[in-house]
Amino acid sequence: MSIEVNGLHFSYGKGKKRLTILKDVxxxxxxGEFVGIxxxxxxxxxxxxxxxxxxxxxxTGNVTVDGLVSSKKEVCRKVGVLFQQPSKQLFCKTVFExxxxxxxxxxxxxxxxxxxxxxAIEKVGISSDILGSSPFSLSGGEMRLVALAGVLSSSPDxxxxxxxxxxxxxxxxxxxxxxxxLLRQNGVGIVLxxxxxxxxxGVADKIVYLNExxxxxxxxxxxxxxxxxxxxxxxxxxxRGLSSSGLAVRKTVFSVEDAFNEIVGxxxxxxx
Amino acid sequence: MIELKDVSYSYPNGHNVLDNIDIxxxxxxxxxxxxxxxxxxxxxxxxxxxxxxxxxxxxxxxGMDPASSTxxxxxxxxxxxxxxxxxxxxxGATVEEDVAFGPENLALESDEIRLRVTNAIxxxxxxxxxxxxxxxxxxGQLQKxxxxxxxxxxxxxxxxxxxxxxxxxVSRSQIxxxxxxxxxxxxxxxxxxHHMEEALFADRVIxxxxxxxxxxxxxxxxxxxxxxxxxxxPPHLELAFRLQDAGMIxxxxxxxxxxxxxxxxxxxx
Numbered sequence: 247m248s249i250e251v252n253g254l255h256f257s258y259g260k261g262k263k264r265l266t267i268l269k270d271v272x273x274x275x276x277x278g279e280f281v282g283i284x285x286x287x288x289x290x291x292x293x294x295x296x297x298x299x300x301x302x303x304x305x306t307g308n309v310t311v312d313g314l315v316s317s318k319k320e321v322c323r324k325v326g327v328l329f330q331q332p333s334k335q336l337f338c339k340t341v342f343e344x345x346x347x348x349x350x351x352x353x354x355x356x357x358x359x360x361x362x363x364x365x366a367i368e369k370v371g372i373s374s375d376i377l378g379s380s381p382f383s384l385s386g387g388e389m390r391l392v393a394l395a396g397v398l399s400s401s402p403d404x405x406x407x408x409x410x411x412x413x414x415x416x417x418x419x420x421x422x423x424x425x426x427x428l429l430r431q432n433g434v435g436i437v438l439x440x441x442x443x444x445x446x447x448g449v450a451d452k453i454v455y456l457n458e459x460x461x462x463x464x465x466x467x468x469x470x471x472x473x474x475x476x477x478x479x480x481x482x483x484x485x486r487g488l489s490s491s492g493l494a495v496r497k498t499v500f501s502v503e504d505a506f507n508e509i510v511g512x513x514x515x516x517x518x
Numbered sequence: 519m520i521e522l523k524d525v526s527y528s529y530p531n532g533h534n535v536l537d538n539i540d541i542x543x544x545x546x547x548x549x550x551x552x553x554x555x556x557x558x559x560x561x562x563x564x565x566x567x568x569x570x571x572x573x574x575x576x577x578x579x580x581g582m583d584p585a586s587s588t589x590x591x592x593x594x595x596x597x598x599x600x601x602x603x604x605x606x607x608x609x610g611a612t613v614e615e616d617v618a619f620g621p622e623n624l625a626l627e628s629d630e631i632r633l634r635v636t637n638a639i640x641x642x643x644x645x646x647x648x649x650x651x652x653x654x655x656x657x658g659q660l661q662k663x664x665x666x667x668x669x670x671x672x673x674x675x676x677x678x679x680x681x682x683x684x685x686x687x688v689s690r691s692q693i694x695x696x697x698x699x700x701x702x703x704x705x706x707x708x709x710x711x712h713h714m715e716e717a718l719f720a721d722r723v724i725x726x727x728x729x730x731x732x733x734x735x736x737x738x739x740x741x742x743x744x745x746x747x748x749x750x751x752p753p754h755l756e757l758a759f760r761l762q763d764a765g766m767i768x769x770x771x772x773x774x775x776x777x778x779x780x781x782x783x784x785x786x787x
Contacts, residue, residue: 287657287686330684383531385556412683415554415712416750441686444753477687481753484776491784502756506764509757509783513766 249275249298249325249404249435253307256293267293268459270307273452275404278433280426282446282467285456291439292330294456295406298437299325311404323352326402330409332393336381341367341392344381348400366399367392369428371421387418394425404435411445423449443479447471447500471498481505488512519545519706520566520675525575527561527729535561537729539575543708545674548701550717551710552740553726559710562726563677566708567597580674595624598673602680604660613639613655613663614648620671638669642696658689665696675706682713694719714741715752718774738772754779 256268267290275281275298283291296302297309300316309316311324329335338344345363354362367374370391376384381392390410397405405426411419426449430436440446446453446467453470455463463469463476471482478486479500485508489497493516495508520543527536535558543549553559564570565577568584580596582589601607610616617638621631639648642662652660661681668676678697682690690713698719701707709720717723723740725733733740745751745759754776761767761783773779 286688387555417554479753480776481757484754484757484780487777487780488784491780491786493784502753502760505757506760509761510764510766513783 247277247312247403248279249312249437250310251294251297251307252309254294254297254304254309255306256290256297256302257305266459268304271456271459271461272307273454273461273464275435275437277403277435278430279452280430280436280438280450281452281454282450283437283439283454283456284441284443284446286441289456290459291441291456292408295327295408295437295439298404298406299327301327323400324402325404325406326397326400328390328394328397328405328407328410330412332386332390333382335393335396336389339380340378341381341384342377344392345377345396345399348396352400362399363395366395369398370395370425387414390414391418391422391425394422398429402434404437405429406437406439408439409441410438411440411442419445443477444500447479468498471500519543519580520708521576521578522562522565522572523576523578525562525565525572525577527558527565527570528573535729536565536572539729539731541724541731541734543706545706546701546704547722548698548707548720549709550720550723550737551708551726552712552714552717552723554712557726558729559712559726560679561729563599563679563708563710566675566677567599568593569599595671596673597675597677598668598671599677599679600661600664600668600681602683604657604664604684607664607667608652608660611651612648613644613650613652613666616652616663617666617670620667624671634670634672635666638666641669641700642666643692656689658685658692661685661689661693662696665693669700673705675708676700677708677710679710680712682711682716690716714744714750714755717741718752718755741772758782 251271251273254268254271257264257266259265271294285291297304300321303317311321314321336344338347342363345366346359349359349362364374372391381389410422426436438446450467453467454461455476470476482500485495485499485505486497488495494512499505499508522539522541525536525539528534551559565572566579568590571585577584579593582593584593608616609619614635617635618631621634639645642665644662682693694716697707697709718737720737723737724731725740733743741751741755754773758771758773758779762769767782771782773782
């Protein structure tokens with residue numbers, strides 16, 4: 247059971263006006279797997295994830311979800327997508343109605359629907375006190391988590407998030423990642439799109455790096471950090487610099503905790 | 519030059535967003551206002567150009583009152599604002615048309631408009647894209663166009679509200695470089711962000727929490743205070759503070775980026 251992307255090509259327009267966005271992209275997302283898709287703005291990340299629930303159809307190649315072609319109606323329920331601007335995903339008068347919109351369209355009602363909405367808001371770590379408020383009266387961080395609750399209320403098997411940390415403060419970012427970790431533990435396959443390397447490297451099982459529509463890397467975070475030709479987090483850049491200056495530290499470290507331990511160890515040894 | 523005295527602001531539903539804010543900003547300075555989502559940052563700066571009027575207290579900008587209908591037009595020309603989403607500020611079809619929109623509405627002579635547009639576009643480094651359609655630009659290029667549009671009004675004070683939050687790291691550092699250059703050329707800069715690393719370049723950092731000022735000082739002092747309270751600071755700074763506390767590097771060091779920290783730990787030969 248997985249999302250399979252095979253030889254995906256996508257372009258807008260035809261003939262001389264053709265603008266190619268994605269070129270031969272191949273990767274998979276298993277149940278309970280966390281895949282980070284990274285790359286600069288304009289590299290095709292958002293276009294790529296729109297293929298995962300059938301919003302776009304490949305020009306050549308194919309995308310399947312648990313064996314179903316992604317354009318099949320059933321795929322919409324299997325793959326939930328949280329877009330970059332949550333305000334575009336919220337449209338009801340109250341937070342409750344917004345979160346209930348998906349499951350009620352799938353036929354859920356009454357106590358079951360009530361339970362489903364409360365369960366979704368609890369999963370994202372927001373108080374149910376706001377269920378009666380307008381989603382547009384909330385802060386940017388709360389809006390994003392409410393939009394996520396609206397996606398989770400339909401119990402997707404796969405969750406795709408497009409730049410979910412953009413405009414999000416540290417407080418809401420940590421809350422979001424706690425929610426994602428719980429979902430992953432419950433077997434949800436997660437695809438996180440971001441141009442913030444540190445956000446992805448610490449949580450992903452696999453990294454897909456896109457550059458101008460081409461997949462230039464697919465592999466484990468450790469392998470990504472070993473590659474000198476790919477953009478690196480600032481702590482990794484520091485560790486590479488220290489290593490080049492002769493300090494005996496690992497070059498693939500990207501967290502402050504690991505960097506501190508490495509540097510203290512190396513300096514203590516050097517200074518005797 | 520900018521003064522907020524005992525300013526509070528509540529929305530009509532009674533929700534209190536700003537609470538007794540006192541700030542004085544000197545001419546030519548570079549102030550960063552740092553705070554989480556919902557801390558009141560955007561509400562605060564909207565008082566400086568009269569987009570919002572305080573529920574209590576007084577705001578003064580170059581001796582004018584932004585809440586006064588007689589001063590408001592002069593204030594809007596003195597204080598230029600750039601917002602988070604560049605699409606929301608785009609009005610023209612091409613870069614040149616978009617940048618010219620403000621000065622054209624001031625009914626200036628065409629030579630003066632041309633001069634202002636050329637200078638503004640040069641200030642953000644978009645000369646080669648002057649005739650490009652806005653719809654063909656990247657997010658970073660569009661944000662530079664929005665900055666140029668504000669610069670064409672020749673404002674003394676520039677306010678930037680989360681202008682990099684939709685941009686990647688390359689575009690972000692280009693925008694920050696432009697903001698620093700504008701400050702060096704004499705503009706007073708008020709820069710709002712929740713990206714802590716962007717606050718390192720300011721003369722002074724003001725931290726807002728739940729509508730109140732919780733820290734106000736140099737980046738060095740404010741970031742030490744934030745770190746000491748157990749909250750997150752930029753990764754290279756957290757590492758520097760931890761190494762200082764462990765006695766591994768000098769306590770006087772305040773590295774602006776990872777490579778400066780590297781030089782402190784292990785200087786290049």
